[in-house]
Amino acid sequence: MIKKKITNEEIGFWIVTIIVLIVVLGPLLWIYLTAFKSASDIFSGSLSKQILFTPTLENFKRLFTEYPFFASLFNTIIISVVSTILVMVISLPAAYSFARWDTGGGHLLFVTISTRMFPGVVAALPFFLLFRNIGLLDTHIGLILLHMYFNVSFATFLLYGFFKDVPVELEQAALIDGYGRIDILRRIVFPLVLPGIAITSAFCMIWSWNEFLFAFLFTRDIARPMTVLISSFWGSIEVQYGTMAAGVAIAILPILIVAWVMQRYIIRGLTFGAVKG
Amino acid sequence: MAEVRFENVTKYYGRNLAIDDLSFTGKEGEFFSILGPTGAGKSTILKMIAGIEPVTSGKIFFNDILVNNLPPHERNVSMAFETYNLYSHFSVYENIAFPLRAPKWKLNLSREEERKRVVEVASFLGIEELLDRRPQALSGGQKQRVSLARALIRKPQVYLLDEPIAHLDAKLKFLTQTLLKEFAVKYGITMIYVTHNFREALALSDRMMVLRKGKFDQIGTPEEIYYTPKVDFVGRLVGEPPMNMIDGELIKEDGKILFKAGEYFKITIKNELAKSAEKVARLEDNKLNVRLGIRCEDIKPGMQKLSENSFQLPVYAVVHEAESSVISFELENTFLHVRVGEDADFRRLKISDLLWLNFKQDRIFFYENTMKISKS
Structure with a gap:
């Protein structure tokens, strides 16, 4: 043997x-x-x-009956889904414009990304004062706007790379083949960056889902998402490990599922350059 | 079909001049080739015709209609790119059918009609069995033919082909070249064809343009370009081996005009030829410098002295090809190549043997020096 x-x-x-x-x-x-x-x-x-x-x-029974768990889960879903959709609506054309026409000669892109370079807390105080004055504290719209503020820069930068990977010659070929700008975006560019869009949305969604700092500072009750609720189990007198673990167990499930489903796209996204014809 | 006319077109990329005040006409129904070395501006011309690169100044006309400001999809041209530019998320079939489906042309073909046309052009180019594949699964030569098929599927005003057969192997290249010529003749199309390969240009063109650094040196039929190059550059670019170029001086001896290059190389030239030589000659250091050009098949070699005007040179190298041989002689700053047929005498030639050479007087050209000639 x-x-x-x-x-x-x-x-x-x-x-x-x-x-x-x-x-x-x-x-x-x-x-x-x-x-x-x-x-x-x-x-x-x-x-x-x-x-x-x-x-x-x-633990689950306590969580569901004694705490507004479903309300805060719903808040989290609303805020992360809506903010992600809005981020994509803004970032897709912005990133395309940066990638194709070098809008702002690189400076504008840098300024956009630079909002991600300082600690979030720096932005918190001015936003807090502003939101207090216009009545956006503890509202869904308020938190959605804050999440957009952070995710737009990140998503624009990520999508910029994906758009850059689509050769401009492909668009030129399609123009000659008789297609207008909108048709080319729809039929050539969009399908080619689809994995990139999926990954970017997933990242934005996960970030927004897990976001704690702004949620903690800007919400009290109505718009309170799950992360803040879960943290409240860690009180000054006792730590309710059981309820906290039950909340976390549910809270991380969607993220685990998204990551699992997106796995294929994430790998495709990483090897995007190699797939090009 | 349309005529394409350039009027004083200039193109800058940033500060780099790509096309320099160029005017030419590709006539309707003509196979017009643009031949030039890398960086001459050939692809730039096609891109400007297609409308994907704007001109810096000047005008481009299709049949007397100014198209400068028309976007590509309003110009009704089709183009095969040197870099293929296939849509990687489409199958080969979808790639070829893509121009047919464009809303712009309002073809509204039924599925069967579309299929018929795609299969027709695909089988014409021998890629019928690849229709269901993705571009990523194709070899370079296959991709090139798909790109060509996509360009040929429609009937536009002008076909623009950028090195469309450059990446095919030799056999396929010849076959596709024949097919292209057949296609052009059959449909009487206006074709603007870019290549760096003089053989393709000579074989396919009705007329051709030799481009150098954004300007043309000569426009003419392949015969004119090959047999009567107007500039030394054209003679060097077209032909294998390239046209012999010998730098020398004009001298007068006993009332005759002679061309002299180095010690041994001295030939008398006829009066009418001397006139053309004097026209392009330049006076430098009291010498009348001029460049003599002659094709390798227009030099007659011999073991014995052929005429009063012949001279002897030692053989530098002999290369045997299928139906002829090329004998090379070393000159001061270049090689002189002579093509000879199948002759037992020349087969036995050894290096350093002395050979008599006689230039056909009516095939000698004199040129202004516009490019550097080297031994390489």
Whole structure:
């Protein structure tokens, strides 16, 4: 019998893989285990209780009945979906214009991106004063506008790269073939940057879904999204691990699904240049 | 079909002059080639005709209609790009059918009609079996033929082809060239064809233009370009080996005019030829410098002295080709190439053997020096 030799590289590969898996999956595992534990199991010192416990739904029941969980989930959905759509509506033509006609000679693009270069807190104070004066505090529109402020620059920059990858000669060929500008955008440019649009929307959506700082500062009650609600379980007297884990378990599900579905596009997006004919 | 006319067209890319005050006419129904080395401005001319590059100054007419300000889709031209520019998200079929579906032309073909036309042009170019593939799955030569098919599928005012067969292998190149000529003759189309390959231009064109640095050196039929190049550059660009160019001086001896280049190279030239030589000669350091051009097949070699006007040179190299051989002689700053037929005498030639050479007087040209000649 031929014994397969295990090389040092293989051992190294597996060690690194296991470390990465623990780092990535460890917190997820903790969240989903904790969400189904009773309070006594969560604080139990014995290791066996940490893994082998009687699952319970009491955390979820508490979350759904004692807290406005669905209202804040709905807020999160509204804010992230609407802000992402609006961001794309603004960023798509902007990025195309930067990529095709070098609008503003590079300066305008830089200014757009530079809004992403300082800490968000810097923008928070002026926005807070402004929003207070025009009555946008604790409103959906207010938070949507703030998320747009941050995501438009990011999305424009990302889409700029994707549009840049579409050779201008393709558009010229289509012009000669008898198509107008709008038709060319629809039939040539748009299908070619579709993976880029998918990735960009996914990133914007995920960012908006997870955003905490602005949500925390600009909402109290009506427009409060899930991230702020979940943080409120971490009180000054006690930390409600069970309810918090249950909330997080639900909150991260859509993001996990989006990332999973987008996986194909993200990989295609990364190799976009290689696919070109 | 349309006539294409350039009037004093100039094109700058930033500060670089690409086309310099160019005027020419590609006549209606004519196969008009633009021949020139890389960077001469050939593709720029096509792009300006198509309308994807604006002119800096000057006018472009299609049948006396000024088209300067018309966008590409209003000009009704079709173009095959050197870089193919296939739509990678479409199949080959969709790529070829794309111009037929453009709302601009209002063709409104039924599916069957469209299919018929696509299959017709695809089988014409031998790419019928590729119709369902994506461009990414094609070789360079296949992509080039798809791009050509897309250009030929419609009947526009003018066809613009930019090096459309440059990336095909030799066999396919010859075949496609024949097909293109057949296509042009059959439909009587106006074709503007860009190439850097003089053989393609000579084989296909009704007339051709030799372009250098954004200006043309000569426009004429392939025969005129080949047999009577007006400028040394044209003679050097067209022909393999290129036309021999010998720099020398005109001298007078016993009332005769002689052309002299170096020690051994001295020939008497006829009076009428001498006049044309004096016209282009330049006086430098008390010498009347001039460039003599002659095609390699217009020099007669011999083992014995052929005439009073012949002279001897040592053989530098001999290259045997299928139906002829090229004998090279080294001159001061260039090589002199002579083409000879299948002759046993020349087959036995060895390097450094002395050979007599006689220039056909009526095939000698004199040129102004407009380019550097080197041994390479």
